[in-house]
Structures are given as structure tokens and as C-alpha cells.
Amino acid sequence: xxxxxxxxxxxxxxxxxxxxxxxxxxxxxxxxxxxxxxxxxxxxxxxxxxxxxxxxxxxxxxxxxxxxxxxxxxxxxxxxxxxxxxxxxxxxxxxxxxxxxxxxxxxxxxxxxxxxxxxxxxxxxxxxxxxxxxxxxxxxxxxxxxxxxxxxxxxxxxxxxxxxxxxxxxxxxxxxxxxxxxxxxxxxxxxxxxxxxxxxxxxxxxxxxxxxxxxxxxxxxxxxxxxxxxxxxxxxxxxxxxxxxxxxxxxxxxxxxxxxxxxxxxxxxxxxxxxxxxxxxxxxxxxxxxxxxxxxxxxxxxxxxxxxxxxxxxxxxxxxxxxxxxxxxxxxxxxxxxxxxxxxxxxxxxxxxxxxxxxxxxxxxxxxxxxxxxxxxxxxxxxxxxxxxxxxxxxxxxxxxxxxxxxxxxxxxxxxxxxxxxxxxxxxxxxxxxxxxxxxxxxxxxxxxxxxxxxxxxxxxxxxxxx
Numbered sequence: 515x516x517x518x519x520x521x522x523x524x525x526x527x528x529x530x531x532x533x534x535x536x537x538x539x540x541x542x543x544x545x546x547x548x549x550x551x552x553x554x555x556x557x558x559x560x561x562x563x564x565x566x567x568x569x570x571x572x573x574x575x576x577x578x579x580x581x582x583x584x585x586x587x588x589x590x591x592x593x594x595x596x597x598x599x600x601x602x603x604x605x606x607x608x609x610x611x612x613x614x615x616x617x618x619x620x621x622x623x624x625x626x627x628x629x630x631x632x633x634x635x636x637x638x639x640x641x642x643x644x645x646x647x648x649x650x651x652x653x654x655x656x657x658x659x660x661x662x663x664x665x666x667x668x669x670x671x672x673x674x675x676x677x678x679x680x681x682x683x684x685x686x687x688x689x690x691x692x693x694x695x696x697x698x699x700x701x702x703x704x705x706x707x708x709x710x711x712x713x714x715x716x717x718x719x720x721x722x723x724x725x726x727x728x729x730x731x732x733x734x735x736x737x738x739x740x741x742x743x744x745x746x747x748x749x750x751x752x753x754x755x756x757x758x759x760x761x762x763x764x765x766x767x768x769x770x771x772x773x774x775x776x777x778x779x780x781x782x783x784x785x786x787x788x789x790x791x792x793x794x795x796x797x798x799x800x801x802x803x804x805x806x807x808x809x810x811x812x813x814x815x816x817x818x819x820x821x822x823x824x825x826x827x828x829x830x831x832x833x834x835x836x837x838x839x840x841x842x843x844x845x846x847x848x849x850x851x852x853x854x855x856x857x858x859x860x861x862x863x864x865x866x867x868x869x870x871x872x873x874x875x876x877x878x879x880x881x882x883x884x885x886x887x888x889x890x891x892x893x894x895x896x897x898x899x900x901x902x903x904x905x906x907x908x909x910x911x912x913x914x915x916x917x918x919x920x921x922x923x924x925x926x927x928x929x930x931x932x933x934x935x936x937x938x939x940x941x942x943x944x945x946x947x948x949x950x951x952x953x954x955x956x957x958x959x960x961x962x963x964x965x966x967x968x969x970x971x972x973x974x975x976x977x978x979x980x981x
Contacts, residue, residue, distance in 0.1 A: 517662035525662050528669040529612055529642035532572065537676035538564025544588065545679075546710070549574070549671045551664045552697040557713070558610070558664065559584055560672050570640065571613040574668045578716045583607045583649065608649045610656065610665040614640035650786025651763040652753050671695040671703060678705070721822030722792040726799065730830035733802050736809040742773040743810040744844035745820050749786065750963070751852070756785075767962070768794045769847055771889055773814075776843040778889035779806070783962055791823045799827065814838050843889070850887040854880055854963060873914065877907050884959055898951050905945065905952045912936050921966050926975050933979040950977050 517525075541562040549558045559581045564570035575584045583606065616639075644656035644665065656662060675693050679685055687693070687707060694706045724730065749764040763785045770780035780801050784790035802809060812834040815821060821837055828835035881903035885891050891899065909932065913919045916936065917928045933953075938946060953976040961969025 515659045516657050517659045521659060521662045521666070525644065525656075525666045525669075526642065528666045528673075529614075529644075532612075532669050532673050533614055533640055533642070535673060535677065536564075536570075537562050537672070537680075538570050540680050541565060541676055546584070546692050547672055547675050548692055548694040548708070548713075549668045550694065550696045552667065553660065553663070556664075557581075558668050559713075560668055562672065562676065563613075569613055571611065571642075572669060572672060573607070574610040574665060576608050576610065578713065578720055579649070580608045581713055582717055582720070583609070606649055607647050609647050610661055610668070611645040611647055611653075612665065612669065613643045613645070615643055617641055648761070650749060650766060651761050654761050674703075675705070721825050722788065722795050722827070724792075724795050724799070724827040724830055726796070727830065729799050729803060730827070733799060733809060733831040733833070736802065736807065739808050739810060741810040743779060743813050744771045744773050744841045745769070745813055745815045745817070745824065746771075746841055746844040746848060747817050747820050747823075748848055750783075766790070767848075767851070768798075768820075769844060770798065771841075771843040771847050772810075773843050775892070776846065776888045777892050778847060781962070791819075795823060795827050799831075809833055812836055814841070816841050847887070847889045850883060850890065851963065854883050854959065873910060873920075874907050877910050878903060880960070881906050881956075884956070890959060894951070894955065898948055898955075901945060901948050902952050902956075905941070905949060906956050908940065909937070909953060912940075921960065924966065924972060926968070926971055929972055930975055930979060933976060946980065950980060 542565045543561055543563060545562070547560040547562075549560055550556070551558060556577055559575040561573045561575065561584060562571075563573060573584075575581055587607070645653045646656045646658060646661050647653045656665065675695065678693075688709075690710050691707050692710050694708045695703055696706065697703050745768070747766060747768050749766055751764070753762040753764050755762040765783045766786045768780075768782050768784070768791075769778065771777065772779055780798050782794050782797055784794055809831070810833065813824060813828065814836045815824075816838055818837075821835065824835055827833075885894075885899060885902060894902070910921070912932045913921075913924055913928065916932065917925075919925065919928060933949065937949060941949070954973045957966060957969045957973045957976065960966050961973070966972065
């Protein structure tokens with residue numbers, strides 16, 4: 515539910531009170547406060563920004579996952595964040611954020627919002643800008659009612675705790691202690707000293723849950739092999755937006771590659787939510803049971819999120835899961851896929867005045883990368899490999915010449931017409947037989963790079979066109 519005007523005004527007032535005392539002048543990013551949300555009892559791990567960072571403000575990291583991201587931020591020493599990278603950095607965090615800026619840094623949307631909320635009477639020197647951040651998703655302006663109320667309370671409690679630290683010279687905490695603010699039943703707030711280890715112990719308990727006990731048992735009884743499966747997860751660099759999603763997100767690719775042969779065993783793209791990660795584990799389990807019908811000797815990864823998401827699956831299927839310093843086969847797959855996406859970006863930026871020769875040159879490079887990548891071309895037959903580039907290039911020329919359509923605008927109707935009415939006059943019968951396999955594979959690769967919308971529908975179209 516969206517925040518009311520009253521709730522947003524109260525948030526601005528709380529931010530104004532924090533800006534007046536400027537806690538970043540004596541508080542460090544390494545000093546953590548915890549505020550318990552009175553409504554949900556979710557823990558907010560609060561970090562005052564500004565002592566070492568350029569940005570002045572407050573971040574409230576949400577829950578145990580948020581604490582994990584806060585600790586990683588400190589470990590990576592990413593405390594100095596310039597304006598251009600600030601939004602990019604927030605994409606890696608689950609937090610509620612307030613960032614104080616001078617009035618000259620506010621955009622038209624910020625100024626309009628403050629006028630609507632009667633916040634033009636704001637008394638601080640720096641003006642607040644609020645963000646609702648979810649790891650893997652683009653940050654959005656804070657509009658939710660609960661988010662607004664929790665951030666308001668966090669600002670008020672951080673103000674009290676910051677003044678406590680400033681005004682109490684003898685104030686001491688033990689090495690692993692932090693201050694926790696909780697609301698009592700009579701609506702008053704009290705301060706507790708608590709060991710951070712209480713929360714650190716919970717970090718190992720996060721991750722995807724695999725609940726299909728029967729499938730886990732069946733997988734544990736599959737024939738064992740000496741194969742080692744490398745698992746990697748990474749975010750694609752370009753965000754996408756879907757109708758059923760409240761905000762754009764960076765697609766999460768989960769890929770499983772057999773170490774020795776470098777063959778791609780499993781690949782799925784999803785949004786980065788925990789629910790999607792649990793579904794990915796289920797899909798991988800189904801691949802083992804219904805397609806491979808064998809199990810690897812072990813699973814390895816260099817990615818901490820993979821360790822968390824596959825830990826429960828590993829325990830229940832009795833397939834060992836190990837952390838290594840570096841993956842060879844999987845990283846090669848990632849590099850090839852990202853190279854292809856970059857080339858496709860260049861290709862699809864063309865307008866209609868660009869020459870077909872330039873389009874073909876870029877298409878040839880894409881095809882060469884697909885064919886030279888073992889994990890992307892291993893299962894292709896020899897005739898398909900031999901004609902792959904020729905048919906893909908021809909299809910681009912047909913779609914551009916007849917319909918003035920670049921790949922990101924290919925329509926099902928025109929793709930079907932091209933395959934049925936145009937290609938038969940340009941290809942031999944033997945070459946025509948290869949078209950479904952070639953175009954389906956090409957569409958799958960570029961589609962997973964999020965550069966051809968509705969690529970699955972196009973794949974279905976070309977796969978069935980000559981049946």
C-alpha cells in the first residue's frame with residue numbers, strides 16, 4: 515500500500531531532524547545501530563554515511579540478508595561512492611536509503627514531490643532523497659507505506675543513539691557489541707546492548723529451501739559419475755522490466771557446466787528474488803531426474819550465493835557441494851555470453867539508415883563467437899555448424915530488406931512469412947531442413963541475453979514452421 519501524504523511529511527520531518535545534528539561528523543560507517551521494526555519485528559541494520567563516504571545520509575539494511583550486504587560493503591571498502599555510481603551500488607543492496615543533497619542537486623521530480631508534500635518549508639541545509647532498494651533490482655523512489663513508516667522510525671532512533679554516543683564521553687561497548695533499539699508494549703523505546711554474533715550466526719541459515727524430499731531421495735539413488743559440475747550465478751548488465759514485476763531488475767543467470775568437457779548442462783534466467791532462486795534449484799533437480807538421469811560426483815562453485823542456495827539441495831541429495839577459488843569452464847561460458855551481449859547491443863543500436871553490410875559484419879562476429887564457444891555449440895550437428903553463419907546472415911537480410919525489422923523488433927507474423935514464403939526460394943531443400951535448428955539455437959542464445967523480446971515465441975514458430 516502506498517504511503518499517505520501525512521506519512522511522507524512525517525518522514526521528511528524525521529530526516530530534517532537528523533540533518534540538523536549531522537551525525538556523520540562523529541559517527542563512522544563502521545558503527546552499526548540496530549532498530550527493530552515495531553510492525554513486523556524485522557531488524558534494520560543502520561549505518562550513518564558521510565564520515566568516509568562522499569554521500570551523507572543513512573542506510574537501513576533489511577534483515578539478515580541486509581546485514582550480509584553491509585558486511586560485504588565494509589570488506590570491499592566501497593565507502594567512497596561518487597554520484598554516477600551511487601544508483602549502481604544501491605542495486606547490490608537490500609535497504610531503505612536517505613541521501614542528503616544540496617538543493618542544486620535535486621531534479622524536477624524531487625522538487626515537485628517536496629512541493630506536493632508541503633516540504634518546501636524544509637529547514638535543513640541539505641535536502642533528503644529517499645530510495646527503496648532491493649538487491650538485483652533497480653532502486654525506486656520510496657513510496658510504500660510500511661517502508662515510509664519504518665524509515666521514519668529508524669531515523670528517529672538513530673538520532674537518539676547518535677546523540678547518546680556524542681554526549682556520553684564514557685560510553686563504551688565491548689568489541690562485538692552493538693546498540694539495539696526496540697519498542698516496548700507501552701510504545702516507548704528502550705536501548706539494549708547486544709552481541710552482533712547473535713545475528714552473524716543466522717547468516718548461515720539463509721538460502722533456498724528444497725522441499726521435495728521424494729525427488730531428493732530419487733536423485734540420491736541415481737547412477738553416480740566422475741563428472742564435476744561447476745555452478746555459477748551472475749547478473750546481466752542490462753535491466754529488464756516485466757508487467758508482473760513492480761520494478762525493473764537485472765536478470766540472474768544460473769549456469770551449470772561440466773568441468774572437463776565444458777559442456778553446458780543447465781542454464782536458466784530469472785529475477786534475483788529468493789523465490790526465483792528456489793525455483794531454479796527445483797528446475798536443476800528436474801534436469802538431473804528427467805533429462806540426465808545420472809548425478810555428478812560433486813558440485814563446485816566460487817560464488818557464495820550459490821553455496822547458500824544449493825546447500826539444502828546438496829544435503830538432501832547427498833551430492834557434495836564445495837567452494838573453490840576459481841571456476842574455469844563456467845567462467846569461460848560467462849565471458850562468451852557477455853561478449854555476445856555486447857556485440858548484440860552494438861548490432862541492435864543501428865537505425866534503418868545503417869547499411870546492411872555493417873549489420874552483416876556484426877552478425878558474423880556473433881555467429882563466430884557462438885560457434886567457437888564449446889558450451890554453446892557442442893550439441894550442434896556438423897551440417898548445422900557449417901551453414902549456421904550463412905543462414906543467420908541471410909535471415910537478417912530478409913527481415914531487414916522485406917520488413918525493415920531489426921532483430922529486437924522481429925514479429926512472429928513476419929518471421930513465419932519469411933520462413934514459409936521467402937527462404938524456400940533462396941535455399942536448397944537440404945539447406946532448408948537446417949533452418950529450424952539454426953534459427954532456434956540463435957534465437958535462444960540472443961534471447962537469453964535479453965536482446966530479442968518474446969524470443970521463446972519466435973523459437974516455437976521457427977521450430978514448427980516446416981512440420
